[in-house]
Amino acid sequence: MTEKPKFGPIHYSNAPRYTGIRTYMKLPHTTETDGVDMAVVGLPFDTAASYRSGARFGPSSIREISMLLRPSNAFHKINPFDHCSVIDYGDLPLIPGHIHESYDIMGEHYAKLAKNKIIPIGLGGDHSITLGELRGLAEVYGPLSLVHFDAHGDTWDNYWGKKYTHGTPFRRATEEEIINPNTSIQIGLRGTVYDPNDMDEAKDIGFDVLTTDDVKTMSAQSLSERIQNRVKDTPVFLTFDIDCFDPAYAPGTGTPEPGGLTSYEGINFVRHLPDVHYVGFDLVEVLPALDHAEITSQLGANMVYEFISLIARQKKQNSI
Template identity: 55%
Template sequence: MSDETSFLTPEVTSMPRFSGIRTFMRLPYEPEVQERDFVVLGAPFDTSASYRAGTRFGPEGIRRISSLLRPANVFHKIKPSEFLNGVDGGDIMVIPGNTEASHRNITAHVKAWAEKGAVPIVLGGDHSITLPELRALSSVHGPLSLLHFDAHGDTWDDYWGEKYTHGTPFRRAVEEGLIDPYRSVQIGMRGTVYHPNDLDEARKLGFLVITADEMREIGLQETMRRALERIGESKVFLTFDIDFLDPAFAPGTGTPEIAGFTSAEAQGMLRQLTDIHLVGCDLVEVLPALDSAEITTLTGATLVFEFLSLLAVHKQRTTSSSFSHSK
């Protein structure tokens, strides 16, 4: 891909990584909606959190530490900038205390970029932001498959009588017809719950739920095989709650649960997703104020780079296939 169409970042030989404006991986900052392969957006909203607040600073923290990342993925043997044309679109306007208006803004902004062909990669924020993202993307692509990494199912009906919190987005998404639960997977559920049969509610909605205990019993490779089989060839939204990881690897989050997964295990699982048709993704619940030595924000930024790498691999394959058919 030529320099005119690839995203460009300053070389470390000309500008140290700790300098410059804090966009994600020092991507060009382009707040105006335009045709791109992807856009990184911040959704700094945490009014819907049920315990610790502060994830509104997640996008800022992830962007800041992302300058540490280098541009090539050794595992996939790819440099995303050679295949993808993307930008950092900045933060979406949210209104603290007003969930409805903030969600409406997120939906409008994400939809505008998606209609231009960009795959939105959204940095949260609490997990309620995924619902308006799904509203936006389903209006463009139709009902989606959901691939959900989390310690919690987030399919409760309400919190304190409130229907729109970070514990309810995926029940609302099913009710609104935004996702196909029979093509969707929830991975990593663990920890205490309000009722012994809580996870059965998600299964009744149609989700394939693979708990942390089940994952350790069947193994991570089999877990991902089942997830990929479930998703098939459908269009996929990938949502990653940082509390999927054990607090030892991601202390900076609002509702931590022990007995989670390592950052290496999470990275390895994401790297198996090269065959999915990804149309949007987010990484949520990073809370920098409770982080230690920026390990949570660094992990979040690195996992977002894995999202970008998946898009690049898909673009590489598509480009190679088109070239092959044109010969």
């Protein structure tokens, strides 16, 4: 008999969904690691943003609206919490304006989670946070493959002469050899750029790059196969910037770019992602002060749920 997962959401029949302490989907808030498969981790840092600040409040907004989510996934025909023990780890005590100290905090906690075979799901925060997550995970797993959904490549060398911003994390991660660009892929790039050849920069580093124009011509299955062929059996970190979506569907973000994915397209692409060796996820750049009717936070909360469902799907298949 399969052992019941240790941690999962409080049953919604016990009290109205809007009551109680705001954790993601009413998961128990704990830093206990024994018997845990996944941990939702708040990463409220936004002082590396190049334009609009406010994504530090993304984790709390995503948690707030996640009360709307129900536990079972009709697409995959599973209740992911029947197969996985999941907790809300709370927010890490990141320090605004002090990115290197914040990276150290993230690295320490993420290495601890990885050593205990726990898959972290980060709630950003601007996209600079991903470098801290990658450092901690690479300490345990070695160089990672990156699956990166975003309107922007985030591989610029610097902003205003500064090497650590939300537009530079994957250039730094490549230089530090904590990701392997030759087994990594960027999906959804679009918009105006500083130089006509900017989008070739990531290709020159080694990334496989799919623009929004490319992705709009692909089926979910063909994108899944492209990712599978790229990452193969390597440890994978999936990072999803909410601005990959068109601002009509996700207005609450710092650097919106028209012409992006619809909410259906993004969710459908993630649902069809291949069964690869995921070691971490994050969802970044939700900026609630610019949101309307919480639609950006709601979309972010749903994406996190789909990440959880991917791992639950794997666990269910592995138990058969």
